[in-house]
Amino acid sequence: MTARIIDGKIISAELRARVAAEVTRIKTDHGITPGLAVVLVGSDPASEVYVRSKHKQTQEAGMASFEHRLPADVPQAELLALIAKLNADPAVHGILVQLPLPKGLDSTAVIDAIDPAKDVDGLNPTNAGRLASGLFALTPCTPLGCIIMAKQVHASLEGMNAIVIGRSNLVGKPLVQLLLNENATVTIAHSRSRDLPALCRQADLVFAAVGKAEMVKGDWIKPGATVIDVGINRTPSPDGGKDKLLGDVAFNEAKEVVGAITPVPGGVGLMTVACLLVNTVRAASAIHGLPKPAV
Amino acid sequence: MTARIIDGKIISAELRARVAAEVTRIKTDHGITPGLAVVLVGSDPASEVYVRSKHKQTQEAGMASFEHRLPADVPQAELLALIAKLNADPAVHGILVQLPLPKGLDSTAVIDAIDPAKDVDGLNPTNAGRLASGLFALTPCTPLGCIIMAKQVHASLEGMNAIVIGRSNLVGKPLVQLLLNENATVTIAHSRSRDLPALCRQADLVFAAVGKAEMVKGDWIKPGATVIDVGINRTPSPDGGKDKLLGDVAFNEAKEVVGAITPVPGGVGLMTVACLLVNTVRAASAIHGLPKPAV
Numbered sequence: 001m002t003a004r005i006i007d008g009k010i011i012s013a014e015l016r017a018r019v020a021a022e023v024t025r026i027k028t029d030h031g032i033t034p035g036l037a038v039v040l041v042g043s044d045p046a047s048e049v050y051v052r053s054k055h056k057q058t059q060e061a062g063m064a065s066f067e068h069r070l071p072a073d074v075p076q077a078e079l080l081a082l083i084a085k086l087n088a089d090p091a092v093h094g095i096l097v098q099l100p101l102p103k104g105l106d107s108t109a110v111i112d113a114i115d116p117a118k119d120v121d122g123l124n125p126t127n128a129g130r131l132a133s134g135l136f137a138l139t140p141c142t143p144l145g146c147i148i149m150a151k152q153v154h155a156s157l158e159g160m161n162a163i164v165i166g167r168s169n170l171v172g173k174p175l176v177q178l179l180l181n182e183n184a185t186v187t188i189a190h191s192r193s194r195d196l197p198a199l200c201r202q203a204d205l206v207f208a209a210v211g212k213a214e215m216v217k218g219d220w221i222k223p224g225a226t227v228i229d230v231g232i233n234r235t236p237s238p239d240g241g242k243d244k245l246l247g248d249v250a251f252n253e254a255k256e257v258v259g260a261i262t263p264v265p266g267g268v269g270l271m272t273v274a275c276l277l278v279n280t281v282r283a284a285s286a287i288h289g290l291p292k293p294a295v
Numbered sequence: 296m297t298a299r300i301i302d303g304k305i306i307s308a309e310l311r312a313r314v315a316a317e318v319t320r321i322k323t324d325h326g327i328t329p330g331l332a333v334v335l336v337g338s339d340p341a342s343e344v345y346v347r348s349k350h351k352q353t354q355e356a357g358m359a360s361f362e363h364r365l366p367a368d369v370p371q372a373e374l375l376a377l378i379a380k381l382n383a384d385p386a387v388h389g390i391l392v393q394l395p396l397p398k399g400l401d402s403t404a405v406i407d408a409i410d411p412a413k414d415v416d417g418l419n420p421t422n423a424g425r426l427a428s429g430l431f432a433l434t435p436c437t438p439l440g441c442i443i444m445a446k447q448v449h450a451s452l453e454g455m456n457a458i459v460i461g462r463s464n465l466v467g468k469p470l471v472q473l474l475l476n477e478n479a480t481v482t483i484a485h486s487r488s489r490d491l492p493a494l495c496r497q498a499d500l501v502f503a504a505v506g507k508a509e510m511v512k513g514d515w516i517k518p519g520a521t522v523i524d525v526g527i528n529r530t531p532s533p534d535g536g537k538d539k540l541l542g543d544v545a546f547n548e549a550k551e552v553v554g555a556i557t558p559v560p561g562g563v564g565l566m567t568v569a570c571l572l573v574n575t576v577r578a579a580s581a582i583h584g585l586p587k588p589a590v
Contacts, residue, residue: 129424132472133464159489167475169428176471176483177427180462183487185494188471192478194454199480202497 008270034284035064042072094120094280143175145271166209208248218253303565329579330359337367389415389575440566461504503543513548
């Protein structure tokens with residue numbers, strides 16, 4: 001069987017183009033420029049790269065991009081004061097605090113301080129609750145990207161049997177809610193689940209979000225299933241060369257069985273920033289009482 | 296096979312006795328009397344009966360019981376003003392607005408207005424979000440009762456395959472979160488699920504919460520499984536006599552197959568008020584910064 005490779009590069013570029021079109025429309029029709037503020041505390045090199053990429057993509061989509069950099073030893077109160085300022089700033093529709101925060105800062109308190117209407121990372125419990133209650137919510141970007149990728153293969157997920165492996169607040173749990181909104185039947189499995197291979201083999205849709213390199217084997221997968229691999233596991237190369245990035249799924253085995261699969265790298269990871277832009281457009285529309293955007 | 300009948304009358308009485316013991320302890324050690332306020336709008340006869348039962352059981356547990364009755368044509372603003380007063384009242388630790396509200400009143404706005412710390416019905420999206428995020432939350436009473444009943448049969452639910460049939464905000468969705476907290480593997484099925492009988496037959500624990508009389512048949516159930524039936528469906532008697540109450544599970548068929556099952560009536564329904572008292576004690580403890588109560 002020749003598996004379809006679900007290409008994150010192409011899909012995220014299409015999504016960004018759709019965001020840019022919506023931004024143009026909102027500017028023209030309503031005179032509003034959606035704005036995203038990113039707060040970076042300290043100078044973790046990986047975070048620096050990520051924040052630069054966000055900045056670039058935000059500007060390319062025609063949105064306003066605001067960057068705030070604070071030293072690693074910033075007092076919690078000062079960080080919270082910045083968030084309060086951004087909450088009150090009408091030019092800012094989305095606020096993202098780059099995680100993890102340096103030691104000594106309380107991430108939970110910082111996330112709680114973000115106005116839920118501007119919480120484009122979807123991590124605020126208010127947004128989790130609104131999502132769980134079927135209300136309008138800003139949802140975490142990675143699960144949003146997973147749904148968009150699955151829907152590249154299946155126009156409707158209704159009635160499909162989906163398994164979500166992993167139950168984190170960031171990915172697994174919101175993904176379950178999004179799948180329920182799509183009318184899929186959802187099983188949530190995790191480290192305490194018995195006979196995970198057998199559970200997995202029943203699923204038409206497999207979402208792997210455990211953070212263990214190549215844990216999901218080829219023979220765990222129902223022939224023809226669609227596999228969305230959220231894992232990005234940095235793994236030392238056996239020959240001492242450059243580290244490799246591996247997914248949670250054993251890709252080479254799986255691609256002989258699946259109908260469609262996302263690669264790592266080049267899969268879900270590329271969707272995250274694009275989904276952040278989607279959330280910022282959705283937040284701006286909701287804040288200004290505009291109709292739901294077409295993205 | 297002789298099924299064990301999970302008796303709501305006995306279990307709820309035991310639970311109320313444990314609540315009463317905790318109330319005595321909190322009064323003695325901290326001088327605090329947990330208090331529950333119930334708001335009844337209009338005069339629906341079924342609601343009247345239910346509110347009277349709550350009042351009686353609250354007092355029997357040694358707690359303070361406050362009743363507020365408003366006419367069916369009360370303006371929304373007046374109802375919200377009462378909630379604001381109860382939110383601010385230090386003698387009140389739990390607020391329950393009896394649902395459904397008469398036409399013309401906006402239930403969502405009323406539920407949102409209740410201080411999440413006093414939301415003993417667990418319906419506020421903030422509590423749904425805290426539950427979904429694994430934080431301390433007041434959880435809806437019926438799913439809480441379901442977990443307590445399942446744990447009468449299995450000391451631990453860890454690693455068990457559970458199915459929740461029905462995805463309401465009131466029962467199905469919070470039940471999924473509570474089952475995840477117990478480390479069960481959870482499948483959520485609903486009206487759009489394909490081949491529900493086959494999905495159901497894989498489960499060690501079946502939670503039926505769909506509101507359709509006797510929808511779950513005996514041959515849907517894995518031999519020896521534990522079945523918790525949330526449904527209470529009023530059904531006309533075939534001989535024109537008094538209406539019958541039927542569960543979502545075909546009890547007579549199921550009892551030949553299951554290991555244990557809750558009856559209807561006499562099952563989950565009896566747990567609801569007892570769980571409301573549990574939530575009030577938990578709310579009072581959290582509001583006053585006391586250690587988590589033993590109930």
